[in-house]
Amino acid sequence: MKNSFTVLFLFFIIGNSFAQEDAWIYLTDKPNVLAALANPVSILTQKALDRKQRHSIAIDERDVPVNEVYIATLKTQAGITVLAKSKWFNAIHVRGSEDDINALSNLTFVETIDFANQNFNTASRSASQLNKTEIEDETVAFTYGGTQNQVEMINVDNLHLADFTGEGITIAIMDSGFPNVNTMGAFQRLRDNNDLLNGYDFIDRTSDIYAYTASNHGTKVLSTMAAFVQDQFVGTAPDASYYLFRTEDAGSENPIEESYWVEAAERADSLGVDLINTSLGYTTYDNSNYSHTPGDMNGQTAYISKGASIAAEKGILVVVSAGNAGATDWQTVGAPGDSPDVLSIGAVDGDGNYVAFSSQGGAAQIGYQKPDVVARGGAAYVISEFNSIVQNNGTSFSGPILCGGIASLWQALPNASPTEIKDYVRQSASQFTAPDDFLGYGIPDLDLAKNLALSIDEEQLGNFEIYPNPVKSSLNIVLPATVNHLEISVYNQLGQEILNQVITENSKTIDVSNFTAGLYLIKFSTQNISKILKFIKSFN
Incomplete structure (x- = not known):
């Protein structure tokens, strides 16, 4: 009996020693910062530099890439797998045993180590698991002409009549899969106009962004903005340009996805993207030790939320779906939608009424309103990877519907800053003077937002x-x-x-x-x- 206990105890120790953990390794410095900042075109595209200059965004050390020598050294360390990197945080996402990761602190260029498992950093956190696609996969029968409602609800149709359709605006979409976008008829117009700018799969490290990855979610999200089917379907920004980035692994929930998202945001920044749309939210993980809690949804805790705030600082307008947790124990807006620097979009039905699944503002969001505004996410019209018009539920669709509308608005107001655009959207909304935790400031009127901006210009002129x-x-x-x-x-x-x-x-x-x-x-x-x-x- 004693021997059996000893064997089991040793097995427990060995099992824990070799359990794979995720962690962020923050580095001490970057090479050649002054030289890079003196020659910014060496680290950013000209389009990115032009956007920053247009919005008076300073180029700083965060724009300088991570030291590749440090990355190469980390890759040689015993038991360590390098999964992602971030120049904004000067950090590397690694996977390995707790002991092997802690051993990295002996490297002179490692400043701090932050485990995704908070048991190794601070007090334990736990929360019930949510399936972020559970609601979105419900399909309702198609009714002809349904897109008219989701477009008219935010009054982007009036912008389209004035030929503000997103032309000249570049949007990056972070999602879980974009199958058949390169061949579907619904995106033929997008391809013909050279507005499909391809992208990158940060999970499989490939530029083959159109392969099937167990998820068609990104294809549907893109359709709400960019698809065009004569007399049947028009997205809210059919003439915008789009980069597609796969950052979400639909087969599992792991904090590495937060790091992939930050990498993609950095890529979007370097490409001069104007808007980021993400219909993803991060709350809990397969390993509950990695999970966030509702109290963490304060815009300052989750890695992805801090990254989204930096993206906003860099001059990108970030539009995030609020989440589908309104009718669960979790309830509150998830990360990165909890950042005060992004626009978080909740959902209403075709009549403009709150739908129960839409995540709500929470106690952690002190001093700012979440969600910011809402759009149609109840039985919204989307196009599947089979080129079929269907209806789906979820803030995954209210977010991009409004993001495309904002692209059309921004075309009409080319000199407005991202902050000004956000303010005009909020000010135009149906309950701007009396916001609540369900609809935020309400349903925006984007034509009114344009007129608000022009009236300000008129006062100045x-x-x-x-x-x-x-x-x-x-x-x-x-x-x-x-x-x-x-x-x-x-x-x-x-x-x-x-x-x-x-x-x-x-x-x-x-x-x-x-x-x-x-x-x-x-x-x-x-x-x-x-x-x-x-x-x-x-x-x-």
């Missing part, structure tokens, strides 16, 4: 008028007293620029006599401000 309107031949322009020189562009209903000229105090009239009758947009641009007005060309 002063008295600014065009007349007569409708016009037959000569359109007169009244400049405010503070402006004596600006550029104007006129666009037809197809979004084509048909006139560009400079307006001065001595030349304040444009000839529209040769224009065909119809609606036109005129854009006025100074060095710091742009303004868009409509005018109607009548029959001569």
Whole structure:
């Protein structure tokens, strides 16, 4: 009996010694920081540099890549597997036994070690397991023309009528799989316009982003923004450009997925992406020792939430689905939607009513509102990997529906900062003056958001008028007293620029006599401000 106990005890010790753990290894420094910052094009694309300059975002040490020598050294350490890296955190995600990971502290370039299993760091945390796709997989019978409701609900259809369809805006989608996006008819228009910019699979470390990975979730998410089926389906940003990044392994739940997400966000930043959409949320894991608790959903605890906040600092507008835990014990918005720096999107049904599965604001989110706003996520229209229009439930779809709408809004307000866009969206929402933990600020009206922004521009420009309107031949322009020189562009209903000229105090009239009758947009641009007005060309 004694011998049996000894054998079992030894087995317990050995089993624990060799159990695989996940941890983040934070490094002490980076090489050649000054040289890299002096030559930023060596570490970021020109598009990324242009976006940062446009929004006055400083380039700093966080933009410098991790020391590859340090990574190579970690890979040679006994029992250690390197899984992911982050330049923003100057950290490496590794897997190995507790002893082997702790042994890394002997390396001179290792500053701190943070185990995903909080038993090895701080007090234990536990929570009940949630299946993030359980609700989203419920399919409802197709009803023709359903996309009209989810588009009109946020009033993005009026932006589309004005030819603001997301053109010139780049969106990165982090998800679990994008099968058949490269061949499906619903994305033919996207491919023909060269707006499908490919991407990367951070799990399998391959650029084959369209392979089937046990999940069609990303394909459906992309469809709400980018798909186009004549007379049947139009996404909220059909002319935006898209990078697709696989960061979620649908077969398991492990904190490595948070690290993959941060890696993808860093890649998106370096590519000059404007918006990130993620219909993922992280709360609990297969190994309960790794799990977060609702109290951790404060925007400052989860690795992915801290990464999302850095992405926002870098000038990216991050749009995150709030989660599907509203009717569970968990209940609150998950990570990274808990970050105060991202827009977290809850769900309503086709009538604009709260749906019970939509995650709610929680006690941990002190001093800020979650969710921020809502869109249709109850029986939302999406397109499956089989090119079929179906209906699914989940904030996984309310998030991208609104993200695409924001892309169309941002096209209309090209000089607005990410923070300003977020503010306009919130201010336009149905219960902005009385937010709650179910709908946040409510359902946004994106056409109103555009008008709010333009009204602010109008105050800055002063008295600014065009007349007569409708016009037959000569359109007169009244400049405010503070402006004596600006550029104007006129666009037809197809979004084509048909006139560009400079307006001065001595030349304040444009000839529209040769224009065909119809609606036109005129854009006025100074060095710091742009303004868009409509005018109607009548029959001569």
